Amino acid sequence: MIRTASAASSLSSYPAPQAPVILTPPPPPTESGRTARAPYEPFLCHNAVAEDRHSIAVETSTSEYRLIVHLPGFSRDAITLATRRRRILHVVADSWAPGGGHFERRVSFGYDADLSQVRAEFDGDTLRVTIPRRISPITWSSGV
Known part of the structure; x- marks a missing residue:
C-alpha cells in the first residue's frame, strides 16, 4: 500500500x-419562575457574572484551537475544565466573594479536536486553553 496526496484528496471519506x-447559556427564568429548555442546564444556580466583564473567544490554527477566556475577579482554584462526550469542553468559574458570581460556558468541537490533551494557563485575569487538533485522516490506496 502506498500513500498519495492525490488519492487522499480524491478519496477522502x-x-x-x-x-x-x-x-449559549440558558435563558433567564420567566415570570412563572421556570426556564425554557436550553442546550444545557447550569451547573450552579446563583448569580451569573456580568457579560461585559467576562468573555470567551476561539482562535483556530492548523495545529490547535485556542480559547481565550477573560475571568477577572476569579482565582485559579475556582476554575474547572471538564470534557463531555469527547467533543465538548466545559469551562466553569465560581467566586463567593462580594460581587463574585458564576461563569459557565460549553464549547462544542468537531472530530479533529483532541480533548484528551487540553492544556490551560491562568494569569489572574485571562484563562488560555489550548486544544491540539488531530492530524487529518489519511486515505490509503493500493498502488496500481
Missing part, C-alpha cells in the same frame, strides 16, 4: 471538521 461552537 471524512467531511471537513465542524468549527468550534460556543453554546
Whole structure:
C-alpha cells in the first residue's frame, strides 16, 4: 500500500471538521419562575457574572484551537475544565466573594479536536486553553 496526496484528496471519506461552537447559556427564568429548555442546564444556580466583564473567544490554527477566556475577579482554584462526550469542553468559574458570581460556558468541537490533551494557563485575569487538533485522516490506496 502506498500513500498519495492525490488519492487522499480524491478519496477522502471524512467531511471537513465542524468549527468550534460556543453554546449559549440558558435563558433567564420567566415570570412563572421556570426556564425554557436550553442546550444545557447550569451547573450552579446563583448569580451569573456580568457579560461585559467576562468573555470567551476561539482562535483556530492548523495545529490547535485556542480559547481565550477573560475571568477577572476569579482565582485559579475556582476554575474547572471538564470534557463531555469527547467533543465538548466545559469551562466553569465560581467566586463567593462580594460581587463574585458564576461563569459557565460549553464549547462544542468537531472530530479533529483532541480533548484528551487540553492544556490551560491562568494569569489572574485571562484563562488560555489550548486544544491540539488531530492530524487529518489519511486515505490509503493500493498502488496500481
